[in-house]
Amino acid sequence: MGKPADGRPCAGVFARAWAKAVSGTSYLPMTHAQLEVLLQRLTDLLAEALRAEPLDLRVGHKVADELVAAHIVSAEALGRTVEVIQLRLVRDLDLVADDIEDRMARLLGAVATGYARALRDRTLDEQESIRRAAMTARAEAEQALRASEARFRHQATHDPLTDLPNRTLFAERLAAAVDASAGSGRRVGLCFLDLDRFKRVNDSFGHQIGDRALVAAARRLRRAVEPHLVARLGGDAFVVLVERSTGTGDVVAVAEAALAALSEPVVVDGHDVTVTASVGIVERRVAGTSPDDLMRAAGSTLHWAKSAGGAGWALYDAERDGREQARQELCAAIPAGLERGEFFLDYQPLTSLHDGSLLGVEALVRWRHPRLGVLRPDKFIGLAEETGLIVPLGGWVLAEACREAVGWTSTSGEPPYVSVNLAVRQVRRPGLVQEVRALLRRTGLPPNRLQLEITESTMMTTSEEPVRALRALADLGIRIAIDDFGTGYSNLAYLRDLPVTELKVAGEFVRGLRTPEARADERILASLVSLAHALDLTVTAEGVETGGQAERLRAIGCDAGQGWHFGRPASPDHILARIR
Amino acid sequence: MRHLQRPDWAPETIDVERPSVARMYDYYLGGSHNFAVDRATARAMVAVVPQAPLMAQANRAFLRRAVQFLTDAGIRQFLDIGSGIPTVGNVHEIAQRHAPDSRVVYVDVDPVAVAHSREILAGNDRTAVIQEDLRHPERILTHPDIRAMLDFSQPMAVLVVAVLHFVPDDDRPAEVLRTLRAALAPGSYLVLSQASDDGRGEAERAEAEEVYRRTDNPLWIRSRAELTGFFDGFELVEPGVVWVPQWRPETPESAEDAEQAVFLGGVGRLGG
Numbered sequence: 001m002g003k004p005a006d007g008r009p010c011a012g013v014f015a016r017a018w019a020k021a022v023s024g025t026s027y028l029p030m031t032h033a034q035l036e037v038l039l040q041r042l043t044d045l046l047a048e049a050l051r052a053e054p055l056d057l058r059v060g061h062k063v064a065d066e067l068v069a070a071h072i073v074s075a076e077a078l079g080r081t082v083e084v085i086q087l088r089l090v091r092d093l094d095l096v097a098d099d100i101e102d103r104m105a106r107l108l109g110a111v112a113t114g115y116a117r118a119l120r121d122r123t124l125d126e127q128e129s130i131r132r133a134a135m136t137a138r139a140e141a142e143q144a145l146r147a148s149e150a151r152f153r154h155q156a157t158h159d160p161l162t163d164l165p166n167r168t169l170f171a172e173r174l175a176a177a178v179d180a181s182a183g184s185g186r187r188v189g190l191c192f193l194d195l196d197r198f199k200r201v202n203d204s205f206g207h208q209i210g211d212r213a214l215v216a217a218a219r220r221l222r223r224a225v226e227p228h229l230v231a232r233l234g235g236d237a238f239v240v241l242v243e244r245s246t247g248t249g250d251v252v253a254v255a256e257a258a259l260a261a262l263s264e265p266v267v268v269d270g271h272d273v274t275v276t277a278s279v280g281i282v283e284r285r286v287a288g289t290s291p292d293d294l295m296r297a298a299g300s301t302l303h304w305a306k307s308a309g310g311a312g313w314a315l316y317d318a319e320r321d322g323r324e325q326a327r328q329e330l331c332a333a334i335p336a337g338l339e340r341g342e343f344f345l346d347y348q349p350l351t352s353l354h355d356g357s358l359l360g361v362e363a364l365v366r367w368r369h370p371r372l373g374v375l376r377p378d379k380f381i382g383l384a385e386e387t388g389l390i391v392p393l394g395g396w397v398l399a400e401a402c403r404e405a406v407g408w409t410s411t412s413g414e415p416p417y418v419s420v421n422l423a424v425r426q427v428r429r430p431g432l433v434q435e436v437r438a439l440l441r442r443t444g445l446p447p448n449r450l451q452l453e454i455t456e457s458t459m460m461t462t463s464e465e466p467v468r469a470l471r472a473l474a475d476l477g478i479r480i481a482i483d484d485f486g487t488g489y490s491n492l493a494y495l496r497d498l499p500v501t502e503l504k505v506a507g508e509f510v511r512g513l514r515t516p517e518a519r520a521d522e523r524i525l526a527s528l529v530s531l532a533h534a535l536d537l538t539v540t541a542e543g544v545e546t547g548g549q550a551e552r553l554r555a556i557g558c559d560a561g562q563g564w565h566f567g568r569p570a571s572p573d574h575i576l577a578r579i580r
Numbered sequence: 581m582r583h584l585q586r587p588d589w590a591p592e593t594i595d596v597e598r599p600s601v602a603r604m605y606d607y608y609l610g611g612s613h614n615f616a617v618d619r620a621t622a623r624a625m626v627a628v629v630p631q632a633p634l635m636a637q638a639n640r641a642f643l644r645r646a647v648q649f650l651t652d653a654g655i656r657q658f659l660d661i662g663s664g665i666p667t668v669g670n671v672h673e674i675a676q677r678h679a680p681d682s683r684v685v686y687v688d689v690d691p692v693a694v695a696h697s698r699e700i701l702a703g704n705d706r707t708a709v710i711q712e713d714l715r716h717p718e719r720i721l722t723h724p725d726i727r728a729m730l731d732f733s734q735p736m737a738v739l740v741v742a743v744l745h746f747v748p749d750d751d752r753p754a755e756v757l758r759t760l761r762a763a764l765a766p767g768s769y770l771v772l773s774q775a776s777d778d779g780r781g782e783a784e785r786a787e788a789e790e791v792y793r794r795t796d797n798p799l800w801i802r803s804r805a806e807l808t809g810f811f812d813g814f815e816l817v818e819p820g821v822v823w824v825p826q827w828r829p830e831t832p833e834s835a836e837d838a839e840q841a842v843f844l845g846g847v848g849r850l851g852g
Contacts, residue, residue: 134692140695
């Protein structure tokens with residue numbers, strides 16, 4: 001390389017050597033050629049400084065600043081820079097000065113000082129910047145955490161399908177509403193809403209459409225009852241909380257708005273989905289009530305609205321609720337009552353209309369309730385049948401009747417048979433036949449002294465099981481009677497197919513015999529009797545209250561009678577007294 | 581991997597006590613955007629692989645030359661996935677110096693790197709930064725900030741430089757790249773580089789992998805054939821997949837000792 005015109009020899013050689021010395025000490029964000037251009041310029045600055053009078057140490061600082069700015073930023077780079085300048089700059093550039101060594105030492109000192117200072121500044125700046133970035137990132141992460149906690153809270157308190165508040169949030173709000181203002185005379189209301197027969201929507205359109213109809217219903221509800229809280233309790237059940245109610249009217253208005261909003265059909269996927277709803281309304285003073293009370297009352301009221309046919313609202317009625325609750329409580333106490341032996345049987349005579357003899361007795365259950373006194377079956381049998389408690393209760397009645405009846409001995413002929421009612425659930429239970437057979441064996445009661453009374457509805461079944469069970473019982477020699485005949489469907493087909501031995505004709509027909517003009521009842525009775533006799537069945541008339549009725553029944557040809565005229569239900573002692 | 585098991589809604593935690601590969605890389609390049617734990621881990625790496633800083637620098641130089649090449653080829657849109665700490669010599673610095681209208685989007689999974697990038701790039705309206713994981717290319721491609729900055733009907737360059745060795749085969753890197761490719765207009769480019777052990781000892785690889793196991797991103801070394809396979813659908817531009825110093829070197833001597841480089845790299849063009 002030749003000397004340039006300005007007389008500075010081989011600056012290029014020096015710059016290349018410098019570039020080679022520093023390359024690789026850190027990442028240099030430039031091409032090698034660009035690096036050489038930079039270092040060439042810095043070389044020129046240094047050379048000029050060495051020649052100039054006085055020596056300007058700031059040039060050393062500037063060179064150092066530029067090195068660091070160009071990301072030549074390592075201890076190695078400084079060491080090699082000092083080394084290459086000291087070794088080669090004067091020689092390569094042919095620099096001549098009296099005090100060149102002295103000037104060089106001072107200039108290098110300035111470069112080193114400047115470099116250390118610039119690198120320290122750069123390092124601190126970068127540290128500060130990465131630290132700040134970490135803080136920013138952490139702040140963002142914390143914010144995201146809070147947002148996700150809010151989201152999590154939302155998910156925990158809302159129904160995912162409809163995005164309505166869920167049971168949890170509703171319970172919180174209800175508790176707060178009842179709590180915050182307790183004793184202040186404030187009132188609160190609930191509308192417990194349930195879509196009528198919504199299962200049918202799912203069944204006929206599929207669950208997807210059902211779900212979308214629910215979403216649409218939820219949206220309408222929310223809009224209709226604003227600003228009141230509406231929550232989805234699950235399935236198709238919703239509840240609206242009316243805080244600060246001023247009276248029943250407020251809550252009824254909310255219920256009517258909700259019903260109106262739901263009455264328009266929803267179009268889902270081209271299907272017109274029509275839903276109606278039932279609403280149970282409770283509105284009362286906050287003082288003295290609790291969330292549980294309110295919810296329970298609203299639930300019962302909803303049940304009333306439903307059983308009234310749906311598509312409407314019902315208002316809570318404390319008296320009705322009290323009655324129902326008492327029934328429920330009574331029903332719930334049956335198992336304990338059985339265990340404590342609170343039940344007992346009375347017997348009502350079944351008397352021959354031909355000779356006035358006692359043919360049999362019907363067992364009637366009584367409950368000696370510790371608090372309510374002696375209860376007749378109409379107080380508890382209905383619910384026992386609904387809840388299934390009739391099975392243990394009926395089983396006890398049957399066993400007790402057999403146990404007592406076996407001890408009745410008559411001085412004159414056959415002792416009376418005992419007639420026991422069998423509920424539908426008992427007849428449908430598998431194992432009935434074995435149970436009865438075991439009972440007869442255990443008590444020793446002859447089968448022909450047991451009569452089982454079943455209702456017509458027992459036979460209204462497509463299942464073969466009950467029929468088979470009754471045949472097996474009849475085959476044992478047990479009498480089978482149809483109770484309340486003539487009030488149900490009076491399907492004559494089963495009279496042909498079943499091993500029935502007796503018809504008990506309902507008291508309605510007998511009551512008609514009191515008035516001479518009630519000829520229709522008498523004719524019906526007469527036809528029933530001749531029909532029964534044609535089928536080889538005996539007929540017992542229920543509800544016989546007067547001698548006149550007994551006389552007419554005898555004239556018609558009825559076999560036996562039951563009722564006050566022949567004797568009220570009485571304890572087994574009375575029965576024993578009669579047969580001795 | 582840890583952050584894949586985290587449910588979507590759960591935020592990550594920022595733990596500067598864990599070494600970050602992005603900050604370690606910055607340290608190799610001579611930067612000070614790193615914490616003590618990063619430096620300690622990087623020094624442990626250097627103890628095993630003494631040339632690690634030089635390798636990182638060579639890789640960074642490859643990135644520079646590749647962006648320069650792409651700018652010369654007329655590319656004005658860049659999507660840099662796994663951009664890390666934006667130390668010196670960023671894609672936008674290189675590209676915008678030559679073509680000021682170049683638009684660059686940086687993507688990184690490291691929240692600190694992303695926060696830092698945002699700070700550095702504040703005021704540059706031709707750049708954007710998003711936090712996303714290379715393993716979710718569909719999220720990257722549909723991200724509104726990316727859609728606002730880049731025009732997918734026009735050619736662009738996708739850079740996945742020094743990142744794939746943090747993506748194990750289980751995370752299907754080839755599928756990730758296919759998804760990205762499908763979104764690109766003809767004439768687009770793909771730039772890849774990754775650590776490789778082609779012709780290197782088993783022991784060194786095992787030790788390096790051991791060091792990186794301390795980070796959130798363990799190392800996944802691949803062969804030249806594997807990296808070449810990642811260019812499926814692209815035409816490799818000369819000289820193909822090579823040790824990064826050998827890729828279009830500025831001077832012949834800068835390609836010397838290239839096999840010491842550890843990183844293999846290449847650039848592919850989407851035909852049509």
